[in-house]
Amino acid sequence: MLNIVLFGPPGSGKGTQSEHLIKQFELIHLSTGDILRVEIAAQTELGIEAQKKMDKGELVPDEVVISMISGIIERNKDAKGFIFDGFPRTIAQAESLDEMLSAHSTKVNLLIMLDVDEDEIKKRLILRGEKSGRGDDINIDIITNRINVYRLQTKPVSKYYKKQGKSFPINGMQTEEEVYSDIAHVMGKFVK
Numbered sequence: 001m002l003n004i005v006l007f008g009p010p011g012s013g014k015g016t017q018s019e020h021l022i023k024q025f026e027l028i029h030l031s032t033g034d035i036l037r038v039e040i041a042a043q044t045e046l047g048i049e050a051q052k053k054m055d056k057g058e059l060v061p062d063e064v065v066i067s068m069i070s071g072i073i074e075r076n077k078d079a080k081g082f083i084f085d086g087f088p089r090t091i092a093q094a095e096s097l098d099e100m101l102s103a104h105s106t107k108v109n110l111l112i113m114l115d116v117d118e119d120e121i122k123k124r125l126i127l128r129g130e131k132s133g134r135g136d137d138i139n140i141d142i143i144t145n146r147i148n149v150y151r152l153q154t155k156p157v158s159k160y161y162k163k164q165g166k167s168f169p170i171n172g173m174q175t176e177e178e179v180y181s182d183i184a185h186v187m188g189k190f191v192k
């Protein structure tokens with residue numbers, strides 16, 4: 001298996017770049033944000049609870065997302081690998097992911113870190129919010145809170161993988177195509 005963590009602040013291009021990776025490498029795309037939005041649209045109990053957190057730009061509890069991911073890994077034991085998009089977002093989630101993968105004799109191979117500055121993030125998210133009406137993009141206070149939550153709770157995850165020599169930083173301020181070209185270059189080290 002080839003397992004990639006696509007990492008970066010809100011609006012850094014994780015979802016956009018996942019689309020390119022799926023096409024080229026036939027990996028399973030696992031976006032916790034997308035899964036939670038499906039639960040919200042279906043108004044499940046999990047979705048109703050998650051929405052309260054997401055509408056404020058806060059993280060959904062670890063145990064909720066860990067159990068979602070665990071179920072999907074279980075159901076896809078024979079996959080070529082996974083692109084984890086928006087997960088892990090805390091050290092507890094990273095440790096759980098390592099345990100889940102290790103139980104299947106596999107591991108996180110690399111973390112791709114998309115670096116984008118705060119002004120650009122705000123511009124991108126406000127623009128998207130105007131078009132899509134996504135609840136957590138329409139208000140600058142919520143966007144600012146998402147960025148703060150990223151800095152405090154999520155950024156340490158990149159150090160966790162950096163210590164394992166698995167973190168690859170990419171300049172996410174370039175065009176979508178240029179960013180993917182850099183990602184593809186890194187992927188070349190892992191896929192022959």
Ligand code: AP5
Nearest residue numbers: 010011012013014015016032033054058060086124175176
């Ligand atoms: P989630 O859905 O994961 O949102 P996010 O991390 O805030 O990321 P986004 O989807 O906003 O951005 P992205 O990096 O994917 O960028 P994208 O490609 O879309 O999470 C939402 C919420 O769910 C969280 O706040 C939390 O509450 C909860 N949650 C999710 N996972 C969780 C977890 N593991 N634990 C706990 N809670 C969790 O691009 C953004 C925009 O920029 C688009 O309009 C795009 O077209 C544009 N764009 C992309 N690339 C470029 C480029 N190179 N140049 C110009 N524009 C670009």
